Amino acid sequence: MLYPLSYEGWCSNHTILGGTMSFREVLARSISSALVGCGVLPEDGRPTAHVERPARLEHGDWSTNAALVHARSVGRQPRALAEQLAEQLLMDPPPHLDRVEIAGPGFLNLYLKPGWLYDALVETVSQGVAGYATADIGHGERVQIEFVSANPTGPLHVGNGWWGSYGDALARVMARCGWQVHREYYVNDTGGQVRRLGASLLARRRGEEVPEDGYQGAYVAELASHYEGPDDVDAAGRFATGRILDSIRATLASIGIVYDEWYSQASVEESGAVEETIALLAERGLVYEDDGAVWLRSTSLGDQRDRVLVKSSGDVTYLGGDLAYHRDKFLVRKFDRVIDVFGADHHGQVPSLLAGVEALGVDRDRLEVKLGQMVSLLEGGKSGAMSKRAGNFVALDDLIADIGPDATRLLSLMSSLDQASTLDLDVVRSSSMENPVYYVQYAHARIASIERVMVERGVERQPLDSVDLGALVHDRELELLRRIEELPDTVVEAARDRAPHRVTTWVRNLAGAFHGFYHDCPVLAPSVPTELAQARLWLVEASRISLGIGLDLLGVSAPREM
RNA sequence: GCCCUCGUAGCUCAGCGGAUAGAGCACCGGCCUCCGGAGCCGGGUGCGCAGGUUCGAGUCCUGCCGGGGGCGCCA
Known part of the structure; x- marks a missing residue:
């Protein structure tokens, strides 16, 4: 046909x-x-x-x-x-x-x-957690997702956590849909900022105020008390960035973010990749020298002005390093696709990056830049602008300590990356009842509770093909089945549109449908006929599988009790 | 000034170009002999403004208004 x-x-x-x-x-x-x-x-x-x-x-x-x-x-x-x-x-x-x-x-x-919904239930149960809601729209394409990549000059702030949760959840969703995903953190461990950090550290060790362009945060003094190296800004800077990077790694791991690779800018520069990159650009006639600096003729590729790649001092600019890095991504490691997740405060560098990548002869469509909108914080009814150098930002660690890793993950994945979000710290901290994570986890705990009671009472779940699912006719049962059936579409859309928060919406809807079912449709009560109980047990199992998949994609734990 | 981005209910946010725009919180009122009441049920308000494309626009395009961000040989 x-x-x-x-x-x-x-x-x-x-x-x-x-x-x-x-x-x-x-x-x-x-x-x-x-x-x-x-x-x-x-x-x-x-x-x-x-x-x-x-x-x-x-x-x-x-x-x-x-x-x-x-x-x-x-x-x-x-x-x-x-x-x-x-x-x-x-x-x-x-x-x-x-x-x-x-x-x-x-x-x-x-x-x-209703038979189509019974088919969906059978599909869910037979494919299980490993197989249900998987797809192959990625066709095995190798995609590198770079996210967070915050400079190791201080603790992560809440925005880093938001964009980090996005990058990680996107990686999970795309992996489920047939992409080969590589998670990477680009470590900015060279240049003037490291020397400024080193100078700040040394000043604190001497008991002095940090320089005007230095880092004010209390963590600098804390690090200084552990520094026993020489009185040298580079050495002190390397010490500080190393320690800070360790804590960044630990913070991210605490909310389930683990990288395949931490890619050092210093290693890029030491490898000679910058020179090779500039040579490649020069072959294409896109590089010139002026005032002792090396420039990229990015205006010819849609940028608003030309950009410096190597300063007259001989230092490589951020763009110079980043282009060498992207050359490595595309031309050396040969990823089919690269997704960079930046904070909106860095969007100014996007046109020059795109121009630079195109200048390297890479098809522009292979690079996607996702910009995370800023997270503003309300505390005591006031909003506070965050600045790492001033040291007055809210640390991601503090938020995780306040509300827990699951709530941090779920809150950060409630809205789209494009949505500038506002987090009221007073509300989130003081009133855990207003936290949506309990609503969805409670649904999972109730599922586990039914299973426990089943075991306690010695009830056995009969083989699925011997159970008459036609017993499921209650509106609550059918509504729950409709939600379960939506998951595969939701996961595919989340991957295709790079919008993992769609999974959050689905999880909340699934939890709502389950709570309604739970309220109106007892499974193991004495009044429930055996046939109906059996069908409902399988519906509960399908709920467990699908909700478990959804929560895992978000990086939120699925507790068996609370 | 130029560029990017956002504007949906009192607040925080959903809403793949579809039909009567949805949740949570907050406020009011109901529901526990059953498997966990961190739950369920009911109650009302909204797409910043103006054009355009379309059979159909919260969604796409243009302009304006408002918020945020960016315009370095910083990163």
């Missing part, structure tokens, strides 16, 4: 689950066939039709805008085309189809029998 439109044309998500067809794909193929029956043939440049889950149950279990999208190109009224499409569809209906309705301007709404 021929399908006139590519599967990708139908689906926002391109899902092909574990080698089996998603229900969305089954429907898409049916509708494609029906379109052929209506005389609608494939054609390039046509708007894309979708199969989607309507927001409202009254609009069916699934719906398609195919008639709306294709009406014009075949010169018909959308509703008339929809009528014919419905007739065609009923001649060879997809599984579980109950009825079809035409609604609104020409939507085709499909109403299904």
